[in-house]
Amino acid sequence: MSRVIVIGAGVGGLAAAARLSVKGHSVTIVEQADRVGGKLHTYRRAGFAFDTGPSLFTLPAVYRDLFLKTGKSLEESVDLQSVEPAFHYHFSDGSELLLPGADPAQCANAIAMCMGAQAGDQWREFMERAGEMWRITRQPFLQSPLNGFASLLPLANPKDIATIAPFTTLRKLATKTFTDPRLVTLVDRYATYTGSDPRKAPAVLATVPYIEQLFGVWHIGGGLGALADALEKRCAERGVDIQLNTSVNEILTDGNRVTGIRTDRGEVIPADIVVSNSDARLTYNKLLAHSTTKKPKVPGDPSLAGFVVLLGLRGRTPRIAHHNVWFPKNYNAEFDAIFGRNPEPVADPAIYVCSPDDPLMRPNANSEAWFILVNAPRHDSSGRDGVNWDAPGLAESYGQQILDLLAARGTDIRDRIEFMEIRTPADLERETRAPGGSIYGTSSNGVNAAFNRPANRSPIEGLFLVGGSSHPGGGLPLVGMGAEITADLIGRA
Numbered sequence: 281m282s283r284v285i286v287i288g289a290g291v292g293g294l295a296a297a298a299r300l301s302v303k304g305h306s307v308t309i310v311e312q313a314d315r316v317g318g319k320l321h322t323y324r325r326a327g328f329a330f331d332t333g334p335s336l337f338t339l340p341a342v343y344r345d346l347f348l349k350t351g352k353s354l355e356e357s358v359d360l361q362s363v364e365p366a367f368h369y370h371f372s373d374g375s376e377l378l379l380p381g382a383d384p385a386q387c388a389n390a391i392a393m394c395m396g397a398q399a400g401d402q403w404r405e406f407m408e409r410a411g412e413m414w415r416i417t418r419q420p421f422l423q424s425p426l427n428g429f430a431s432l433l434p435l436a437n438p439k440d441i442a443t444i445a446p447f448t449t450l451r452k453l454a455t456k457t458f459t460d461p462r463l464v465t466l467v468d469r470y471a472t473y474t475g476s477d478p479r480k481a482p483a484v485l486a487t488v489p490y491i492e493q494l495f496g497v498w499h500i501g502g503g504l505g506a507l508a509d510a511l512e513k514r515c516a517e518r519g520v521d522i523q524l525n526t527s528v529n530e531i532l533t534d535g536n537r538v539t540g541i542r543t544d545r546g547e548v549i550p551a552d553i554v555v556s557n558s559d560a561r562l563t564y565n566k567l568l569a570h571s572t573t574k575k576p577k578v579p580g581d582p583s584l585a586g587f588v589v590l591l592g593l594r595g596r597t598p599r600i601a602h603h604n605v606w607f608p609k610n611y612n613a614e615f616d617a618i619f620g621r622n623p624e625p626v627a628d629p630a631i632y633v634c635s636p637d638d639p640l641m642r643p644n645a646n647s648e649a650w651f652i653l654v655n656a657p658r659h660d661s662s663g664r665d666g667v668n669w670d671a672p673g674l675a676e677s678y679g680q681q682i683l684d685l686l687a688a689r690g691t692d693i694r695d696r697i698e699f700m701e702i703r704t705p706a707d708l709e710r711e712t713r714a715p716g717g718s719i720y721g722t723s724s725n726g727v728n729a730a731f732n733r734p735a736n737r738s739p740i741e742g743l744f745l746v747g748g749s750s751h752p753g754g755g756l757p758l759v760g761m762g763a764e765i766t767a768d769l770i771g772r773a
């Protein structure tokens with residue numbers, strides 16, 4: 281039996297710990313916060329509940345596998361609910377698109393109704409290509425250990441390479457396929473699901489809407505944070521020891537081998553294997569600062585961050601769906617503001633509102649809990665590589681600006697606010713140690729990004745990485761896949 285220390289109780293850390301305990305290891309999770317879940321969290325206030333991190337649950341199959349292989353099924357562990365309709369999109373020209381969930385044919389029909397028959401046909405063609413991309417990349421890339429560009433070898437078939445078009449951006453694929461600019465805007469948004477710029481992110485991200493439309497969009501009763509609670513319970517049932525309020529300051533090594541960790545209280549916990557769920561850059565540059573082993577550089581743009589407004593609202597909003605997006609007139613300006621040379625809060629951002637019709641997330645039937653998220657540059661207190669979100673008055677005035685923009689677009693909730701709370705990228709960094717408040721670790725900007733992401737097995741013997749900043753990337757589905765890869769690499773005790 282190996283002694284395994286997992287640094288961090290984010291989803292990746294919890295999922296890896298549960299899988300490793302089943303493989304017979306003795307597992308301890310060390311988490312700096314006073315709760316598990318990391319970015320995945322449901323915050324409660326005055327009868328309202330808000331998912332302050334993930335609010336959209338896709339590809340539940342990843343977690344079905346995890347729960348089944350470690351005990352009771354996912355469905356027995358959380359209240360999984362399909363979301364219908366999946367999305368209510370508002371375009372800047374005033375047109376609206378209600379997309380159904382888990383039904384690609386109906387999605388194409390809805391697009392045809394909104395934008396015309398040609399748009400519906402083009403969407404079908406796009407989804408067919410995306411389905412092929414998913415078939416080609418899922419096993420050899422997303423569900424396998426990272427092997428740089430060699431990961432493409434199993435796809436040696438030139439037809440498969442042409443389908444993935446590794447040198448084409450998501451924007452290019454969309455502009456080539458669609459004549460209606462609204463569909464380009466819609467597809468652009470999926471680049472942001474990996475924290476990226478559609479003008480730089482690879483075309484293969486077309487698989488994101490494909491997965492959403494084929495496998496559906498899901499909610500968990502009471503809030504997605506219930507998934508973190510269920511994972512914590514599962515870990516406890518399997519004998520995993522979880523130590524909260526304990527920060528890991530150092531990963532200890534002897535030559536090129538890990539020997540344990542040192543906590544902020546100076547305690548040394550010996551281990552045969554360390555799995556770091558901390559950000560990959562922090563793992564290599566901070567926790568291993570002392571190590572003389574050549575550590576991999578973590579290249580690539582950090583992912584975008586998010587500016588969050590939580591609203592407890594009196595009354596109900598007509599025609600509000602569970603997931604709602606208001607697109608701006610000039611989406612490029614959003615990506616320029618976030619990824620350009622002089623990062624600044626986006627003046628007219630795409631506004632996402634999550635308003636679950638869930639009785640467990642509001643005090644009474646005549647109220648709503650709103651989670652508003654807009655993409656934002658990361659936090660940098662110097663203001664050089666991001667925005668200083670701690671600057672006096674900035675968060676409050678920007679929060680107000682977003683409510684004013686929504687009002688200008690016809691959804692004015694300003695006189696129904698019972699309370700309003702703001703979470704900036706700086707707050708996320710303080711809470712979860714995500715550098716700069718980046719949502720997804722590194723972005724997928726650039727042809728090499730996915731291949732340069734830190735691998736799950738580090739060059740230091742016995743040290744493994746799991747979570748959004750390592751392979752295969754961020755978001756609940758990929759983080760869950762990464763946990764499986766890591767546990768399989770470590771193997772049985």
Ligand SMILES: Cc1cc2nc3c(=O)[nH]c(=O)nc-3n(C[C@H](O)[C@H](O)[C@H](O)COP(=O)(O)OP(=O)(O)OC[C@H]3O[C@@H](n4cnc5c(N)ncnc54)[C@H](O)[C@@H]3O)c2cc1C
Pocket residue numbers: 287288289290291292293310311312313316317318319320332333334335336337338526527528529557558559586588653708711712713714719720746747748749753754755756757759
């Ligand atoms: C606002 C927002 C919206 C999102 N929306 C979605 C969505 O709708 N759908 C989706 O699928 N994904 C979404 N995501 C992304 C998703 O939340 C993440 O990809 C995923 O939760 C990351 O999991 P992780 O395992 O990388 O761990 P993290 O959540 O990053 O957790 C890492 C943990 O490690 C701990 N830690 C770090 N360093 C140390 C240390 N030195 N010692 C001890 N503990 C340490 C931290 O406290 C934290 O608990 C969203 C994220 C955010 C922030």
